[in-house]
Structures are given as structure tokens and as C-alpha cells.
Amino acid sequence: MIKHAAMKRTTKVTAKGKWRQLLPAMILVVSISAFDSAWVKAQSAQSVQSSNQTNALAISHTYQPENKPDNAWSVLSSPALGPSEPIGSYANGCMQGASVLPETGTGYQSMRRHRNRYYGQPELIRFVEQAGVFMDAKHEQRLLIGDLSQVRGGPMNYGHSSHQTGLDVDIWLQSVFPDEPAHPNRDMRSIVDKAAGTVIAGGLTPAMRDALYFSATYDRVERIFVNPVIKLALCQQETDTRWLQKLRPWWGHDSHFHVRLACPAHVASCESQAPIPAGDGCDDDLVNWVNEQSDIVTGKIKPSPKPTRKKAPKQLPTACETLLTN
Ligand SMILES: [Zn+2]
Numbered sequence: 001m002i003k004h005a006a007m008k009r010t011t012k013v014t015a016k017g018k019w020r021q022l023l024p025a026m027i028l029v030v031s032i033s034a035f036d037s038a039w040v041k042a043q044s045a046q047s048v049q050s051s052n053q054t055n056a057l058a059i060s061h062t063y064q065p066e067n068k069p070d071n072a073w074s075v076l077s078s079p080a081l082g083p084s085e086p087i088g089s090y091a092n093g094c095m096q097g098a099s100v101l102p103e104t105g106t107g108y109q110s111m112r113r114h115r116n117r118y119y120g121q122p123e124l125i126r127f128v129e130q131a132g133v134f135m136d137a138k139h140e141q142r143l144l145i146g147d148l149s150q151v152r153g154g155p156m157n158y159g160h161s162s163h164q165t166g167l168d169v170d171i172w173l174q175s176v177f178p179d180e181p182a183h184p185n186r187d188m189r190s191i192v193d194k195a196a197g198t199v200i201a202g203g204l205t206p207a208m209r210d211a212l213y214f215s216a217t218y219d220r221v222e223r224i225f226v227n228p229v230i231k232l233a234l235c236q237q238e239t240d241t242r243w244l245q246k247l248r249p250w251w252g253h254d255s256h257f258h259v260r261l262a263c264p265a266h267v268a269s270c271e272s273q274a275p276i277p278a279g280d281g282c283d284d285d286l287v288n289w290v291n292e293q294s295d296i297v298t299g300k301i302k303p304s305p306k307p308t309r310k311k312a313p314k315q316l317p318t319a320c321e322t323l324l325t326n
Helices: 015-029 038-046 049-057 122-139 206-216 227-236 244-246 284-296 317-326
Strands: 085-089 092-096 106-109 144-147 168-176 221-226 246-249 256-261
Touching: 015 092, 015 317, 038 256, 092 317, 106 122, 122 144, 122 168, 122 206, 122 256, 168 206, 206 221, 206 244, 221 227, 221 244, 227 244, 227 284, 244 246
Parallel strands: 106 144, 221 246
Antiparallel strands: 085 092, 144 168, 168 256, 221 256
């Protein structure tokens, strides 16, 4: 049980209700997706109001397995012609006019290129490049860049529910020094002891703290998903916590963080999300996230049967269907 001096728990944790609400994401093991299942919505309505949970998208970020059958989007090899444009929502959309993230650049290394997910909107590529320049200048280290989007975005055959419009990128929570091999196909390493509810010793390096800071204070970044333990650690160590507002707690995200850019203002086809609530989010609800994660991994909370009601299949925007075949 984590207790935070500055975050007294003023409400009783309704672990059972919250757990029921969040279990599907735990079972799916985690990535960000727009969790629009009717079941989750119904559970949300019944459970304690939680600013984090009602506003966070469900996130499912498993990086394995990779041996899933291709889908119509994962086999594409060329960008859709036309001006760059995100179409639809982060978890149900596609993109026109993708740019390519180079395999390496100043201060960054693109990882796992065989997954073919190194495409994004030009402004996302710019963000990664600028984050790399920052990392090189301040720490002389390289960021390790995970998945962006497929060449035309769209649903992936494994690993993510979002990352569909070229506005999402995963950044590993570890960096490498110039003389250190990046091993671009290696596994990610968690920096969180979920049972204890703490970051492992030396896990959140100054370079990674600064990478999060750079991302959160980058104007075009709308939100960042991190494990609640990581956010709590930052709440405790930072003197000015205002920049933590954009950090949203979600399951997984203990070996990477997920950066999401806002929809470009001029693109009507891009579906925005609800804005993040005011405040730094260093509150009781965050502590509850940490405690609940601990309770689940230690078996204190028992799993219940998965919901039986099936989600209606998502219907991609018509513009995406057109883009898929042209
Ligand atoms: Zn992600």
C-alpha cells in the first residue's frame, strides 16, 4: 500500500468496482486503445468518479507476440498520396501523406524496424527529431524510439489499438550513450516494481525524467501515457508539478511512455479527445491507481470472468476505406 504524505486518501477505495472497470485492459495486457466498449462504459458509470479513469483511454501496449496474421493495413508498403492528414480517431483511423522516421538521427535510434511502424505525420517526425536533439545536447545520449504508425496508419495486426493516425509514438524508458550499442531488436526493460508500487532503483534516470519533461512541455503534445507508479514518483520528486498534467496514468507503460500529439487545428477529419482535466493529477486517484495495480499483481484482487457482451466491430471512417484501396 502506497501512502503519499501530500495525497491523503479522503475517499475509501472501491477496489472491487474499479477493478471490474479496469480488468479488461489488464487482461488484454495493455496498450492504449479507445476503450469504447459498452461494458466498460456501464461499469464506469457505476464506479467512483475518477478523473483519470473516465478520461484516460484504455491502453493496450503489448509488444508481443509479433507473429499475428497480417491485416489489410499491415501489408501496405507505400504512403497514401496527398497532403499529410490524420483521419478519424487515434484508435479508429488512418493517415494520408505519411513521413518516414529515419533509422537514426541526432540523439535517437529507431527500434524494431522490422515491425514497419516508423511512419507518422510530419509534425510527429519533427517532434521525435527535436526530442533527439534535446537529448543529445543535454545528456549526450540517444532516445530509443518504438512504434509510430503503419505506412497508412490504420489498425495494426498486433500490439496497439491506437497509433492509427500518425500522431502517436512510443519512447523507451531507457537511453543509450554514444559509445553504447543500441541493439535495436532487443526487449524493453521495465523500470517499475508493480507489486511494491515503486520505481526500481536507478530506473528513472535524469535523462528519462528530462525526456518526459521535454515531451510534456512540447506545445503540440496533448498527453503522455505512463505507468501510474512513474507519475507518482515524479509527483513526489518534482518541486514544480504543473508540467505533470499531461502525464496520464495507465496500465503497462512501465518500459516506455507513449506520446500523443493533438489533432492539427486545420484538419477537420482528425477526431480530438476530451481535454485533460485541470491540475497536475498528483492526487488520491493516482495513489489508488498504484495501489490497485499492486493488488492485482500480488493476487490480492481476484480476477473475475471476462465480460460476455461483445463489442460491436469498429467502422473505420469512409475516407480510410477509400485510402486503403487507392
Ligand atoms: Zn503507444
